[in-house]
Amino acid sequence: MHTWHWRSWQELPYLSCSLLEQFPHGFFTQQFWSHNLEDMTKILHPEASSYRLKQVHGNKVLTPQEIEHLLTVGGDEVEQVGEKTFAKADGLISEQALQALWTASADCTPVLIGDIKTGQVAAAHAGWRGTAEKIVPQAIYRMQSQGSKLQDLRIAMGPSVEGKVYQVSEDVAAKLGSTLIPEADETDIIKGLQEIDNSPLIADSEPGKVRIDVRQVSAIQLEHLGISPEQISLAPYCTYQNPENFFSHRRAKEGKVQWSGIVSM
Template identity: 60%
Template sequence: MHTWHWHNWEGLPYLTCNLLKPWTHGFFTQWFWPRSPHELTQALQPGALAYRLKQVHGNTVLTPQEIHHYVNTSDDDLALADGLITQQPLQAVWVASADCTPVLIGDVKTGQVAALHAGWRGTAAKIVPKAVKRMQAHGSSLADLRVAMGPAIAGEVYQVAVEVAAEIGSTIVPHNNPEKIIAALHDLPNSPLLGDIEPGKVRLDVRQVNTLQLERLGISLEQIAIAPYCTFQTPEHFFSYRREKQKKVQWSGIISISK
């Protein structure tokens, strides 16, 4: 069982995961709002360079060197993407979330890291497998990757339309028929679906879908950690868009190391 630890910076709480111990990293709480990733990087490792994105619920994964090609000049000169990956040492990559899953990945051999924003749309577009494949293209072996999924909305409280669940489920169950996809998902030993009393709805565990996607790539469960916190059900620590309908976020980041 992977362990998660609470830390404090200036009296404010943030989380780390033992699976990512080689890297300075943090899954920050709402109490750091509205501090920027630049400030949070100074909390973790002064001197590291911070990179962030204008997230758009897609599956584009960029390196810091590629950011300027995707910049949206009308919005703070931020690149439109949902994942960052870097091999250069002392680069901090950040993602924001408020129910979606923040995913931090590190490679124990190369030191390279990734930070990904995996909501249901990004998960349906397989952002996490896409990032893993980019890391492989940069020299990573699957066995060397460590994946931590931070606080996000839990399946038991995340109601979605059956059509949404089928769209996401098609990344695991290669069917075109939504009913067959849903039935096959329910039959899985670690099903990401729970029933719902409302017709046409189910409860969906997005982090479990990402886990299943990673397993299908060949990554073992020992290489994956899921934070035991639900943003919706932990108002004392985390913003939840479903709960508050406010565009406030918590940041998650990891800093690359040289190997």
Template identity: 60%
Template sequence: MHPWYWQNWQGLPYLTCSLLADWSHGFFTQHFWSRSPETELTQVLHTHASGYRLKQVHGNKVLTPAEISTQLQQAQQDTDNNSTWASADGLMSEQPLQALWVASADCTPVLIADTKTGNVAAVHAGWRGTAAKIVPQAIHKLLVGGSKLADLRIAMGPAIAGEVYQVSKKTAVEVGASILHHEDEEAMITALQGFPEPPVLSDEKPGHVRLDVRRVNYLQMEMMGISGEQIAIAPYCTYQTPEHFFSYRRDNLKKVQWSGIVSHEVNLKSS
């Protein structure tokens, strides 16, 4: 199990993971939520980095900063589209000192780093994005960019825990279809509950179960050939930790917490 550590910036706490110790990164608490990720929060991580964020849409698209520029330029040519941010749920760096940010409010923030290239990715994985395999999509994009599976390190930040995340069986089946196949809904639910550390738990409400989205993402990565030693899961539930994290399921308010990571140069002699 990889240790997690609390850091402090001007009296405000944020969380880091030992697995990503070589990268400036942080899973920020709700106390930072009104600060700009592109400017203020990026400065917390690295004073010379450029910050990037997205308009998150619960999909599985992953963009690079160059692709963001292209999308925004195209949007400017469309008089009906005055978007400030590109629409996607994942970011991948192309060069050093790019700070990538995702927002979450029960969904899973996933930070990925490559020990050999120094490249990073940041992913917003809600249940819809997880059903659409956004984390494998981000990993595939890193592989196309020259990464190797064995060199990746992945940290999943604070998110709503399966023990308290009640969803319909239909939702659980949609997410579960990303890791196994069953035509029958009940057979799918039973199969998911039969996994070691099952991603689906029973619920007292008819037609509902409890869903562990982070566990499904873990299983997706495991099926790609990524080992458990390469993955860390934060020991915090947004719903059950109100002193640190905002939870949309708990509070039903439009607030978020930000998670970010900065790419860097790699000294090839030491790698």
């Protein structure tokens, strides 16, 4: 069984996953809210350069070089946040060693991926919209285009909102379900989701509503690609139910996020 470990830096807690043990990485808690990413990157590796995005709930995956290009060109693909400008996307993939890739989340799933053979890594922000557009498989395709083989990938999905407390409309569930059960109508998709092994769907007493585990949808998408369950680990922590460690948009709507990062080797 893959294990998740609490680690600490200056007495502040963060999580790591044994699947990614050969990569400096961390799923950081809300206790790091006041720290900037440059400082947090040094916690992972003192010589790594850090990269982040303006996340937009889509499925675009960029390399650091593509980010530099977009920042030079400007236009609709970038957005100013405070005094800095960032490329708009939801996934990052490394091109060389010592690149720290970061993703922010507050109920959406932070996904960190490492290739144990090539040392390349990816980081993705997988909310329900991005998952409906297959953001995590998209990151995998890009890693494959840079030489990764499926069997060498290790995927850790960090703390996010758990299915049993995540109520959505049947319409949202069907959009997610259509990535697993294509070419069916909404009713058939909902029915089909209920019958899947390890179903991500949980019944809800309110008409027209269900509960769904978005991480589980991503995990099943990866299994459909040919990635074995042993290569995937889901953190046993829910952002909504752990106010002491995690921000949750659904719980507090504060606009605060926690960061998760991984360094290429």
